[in-house]
Amino acid sequence: MAQHESEVGGVTVALTVGDIVEQPDVDAVVNAANAALQPGGGVAGAIHRAAGPGLAEECRPLAPLSPGEAVITGGHRLPNRYVIHCLGPVYGRDRPEGELLAACYRNALELADRRGLASVAFPAISTGAFGFPMERAAEAALGAVLSTAAQLESVRLVRFVLSDDRALRLHREVLLRLLKR
Numbered sequence: 001m002a003q004h005e006s007e008v009g010g011v012t013v014a015l016t017v018g019d020i021v022e023q024p025d026v027d028a029v030v031n032a033a034n035a036a037l038q039p040g041g042g043v044a045g046a047i048h049r050a051a052g053p054g055l056a057e058e059c060r061p062l063a064p065l066s067p068g069e070a071v072i073t074g075g076h077r078l079p080n081r082y083v084i085h086c087l088g089p090v091y092g093r094d095r096p097e098g099e100l101l102a103a104c105y106r107n108a109l110e111l112a113d114r115r116g117l118a119s120v121a122f123p124a125i126s127t128g129a130f131g132f133p134m135e136r137a138a139e140a141a142l143g144a145v146l147s148t149a150a151q152l153e154s155v156r157l158v159r160f161v162l163s164d165d166r167a168l169r170l171h172r173e174v175l176l177r178l179l180k181r
Helices: 042-051 053-062 097-114 134-149 165-180
Strands: 003-008 011-017 028-032 070-074 082-086 119-122 157-162
Touching: 003 134, 003 165, 011 134, 011 165, 028 042, 042 053, 053 070, 053 082, 070 097, 082 097, 097 119, 097 134, 134 157, 134 165, 157 165
Parallel strands: 011 157, 028 082, 028 119, 119 157
Antiparallel strands: 003 011, 070 082
16 A cells, blocks of 8 residues: 655654545544535545444534534544544635635544544545546645644644545645655
């Protein structure tokens, strides 16, 4: 499995290619949710299928979400204790896109930290059906993680689970560029 790791403020930022529902060693996986927090396509569909119908039931009273918001539920049939649901911005519609996307990552990490979780795995939020260009999304996501890392008390691993080698290379380039600043 292709991979890259960097240490930032006591937090390991890991980049890997894989499947978000197959991360048994992390406390929480992040769902690139829709506003209704219901099963859909992409990441949300995969997480809901793997977690089972109890996840949609637990989500129902927490909806709707606004872009940038995050909520937490149990993991149900996933190997993870929790699912953190984030509504990413739709590129070209929800503005300011970069700030809203960064807020997803920040809010998810702060939620995980308040729960005392040690590890969180993120997909590339908003880069699928929501049309966010991968490099700009990586800049917002990784920038938010790097700026939040020092304030985290319990979270020690932030993993980005990416769909392919191209996404991994792009995230690695962005991460290394941000670390040099």
